[in-house]
Amino acid sequence: MAGIYIHVPFCTQRCVYCDFYFVTTATTYSPYVDALVNEIDHYGAKHISEEPIRTVYFGGGTPSLLKVADVQRILLAIENSFQLELEELTFEMNPEDGSHDYLSGLRDAGIDRLSIGVQSFYDRDLEFMNRSHNAEQAESVVETVRAAGFDNFSIDLIFGIPGQPPEYWAANLEKAARLDVPHVSTYGLTIEPETPLFKMVRNGKVTAISEEDHADQFRFTIGYMVDAGYEHYEISSFAKPGHRAVHNHAYWSHTNYLGFGPSAHSFWWRGLPARRWVNVKNLRQYEGLLSGRTTPVEMEEHLDLDTLANEHIMLRLRTEDGLDMNFLESQYGLDLYEERVDDLAWLESEGFIEPIRNNRVKLTLDGKIMADMVTSKLMIG
DSSP, X not given: OEXXXXXXXXXXXXXXXXXXXXXXXXXXXXXXXXXXXXXXXXXXXXXXXXXXXXEEEEEESOGGGSOHHHHHHHHHHHHHHSOEEEEEEEEEXXXXXXXXXXXXXXXXXXXXXXXEEEEOSOHHHHHHHTOSSOHHHHHHHHHHXXXXXXXXEEEEEEEOOTTOOHHHHHHHHHHHHHTTOSEEEEEEXXXXXXXXXXXXXXXXXXXXXXXXXXXXXXXXXXXXXXXXTOEEEETTEEEOTTOOOHHHHHHHTTOOEEEESTTOEEEEOSSSSEEEEEEOSOHHHHHHXXXXXXXXXXXXXXXXXXXXXHHHHHHHHTBSSOEEHHHHHHHHOOOHHHHHHHHHHHHHHTTSBOOOBTTEEOBOHHHHHTHHHHHHHHXXX
16 A cells, blocks of 8 residues: 655745745646646556555645645546545645635545644744744634534644743643644754754854753653643654544555655655655756656665665654564564664663563653664664
């Protein structure tokens, strides 16, 4: 079973922290949709018989800038090009786009899950991040989403915002729980190169929070959300029972996926070497290549078994289920006891992983905070 990711590269303005590919100057989206349909048709002809499609995810950018008719056309192209066994069809949206008519149109088109970029329920935070919605819209969209027939949706919240009073973050989590949001993704604010936030920090206009404060907020998040009845099933993800994200879980399981749109990534593994490729990071170039029926691939790499094993370790350690060392050996040929027995013993003695049972490695709370370090200890090569 495979997944499809659609990258919609349009935004009304730039958030200070964002390093995804987007444009804010597009006045029409028709050329993009034309190109996207051509790309879907091309890969459908190549992969239709290999694996059925289990999930589709519209990300961005801001997919909710598209008209419902555009979404319908894209979904029809997918339906015509692939064998579908859909379990989840997710659509990212901004709160200000959540009118009842628009959401009802998405529901009628087949979208069954929404991912809403709330980020904060406080105007101060939203203004700092240069978000295009306000606090009132962030809260009211939850009611509108439910009224439009969606009982499966997620909101994103960001912690570690410079200058944010600690009580704001606690109140953000409290509001998400009080609104009974089925799924919450919490992300620590990262300062990525070439973003406005990076320049603000570099120029001394903003002071990033300390690593200790960042870790404390993460610890608090886990404790609060678990106490509120959410399953902490992945480092950044909390879900009420029955509302885990199927598409994201597929990424963490090393499942094949096809990415469509400018800058989109794809991964396909049917025999060695596995392939990963990335589309051009330029909307006009993407549209031009596909208008001439040329694939818009900018970079392609072949992945050997050792590389795949390292990726599997990194992905599985993020999850509640952890890393199954028996599967790692049978699927990737890596015996972690043989290669990393001393590191496993050290990580367990220092409290970064739970005592190993049934050959499964799981992170403790401290291990989740130090996940990058734990992962590097267990990777090979």
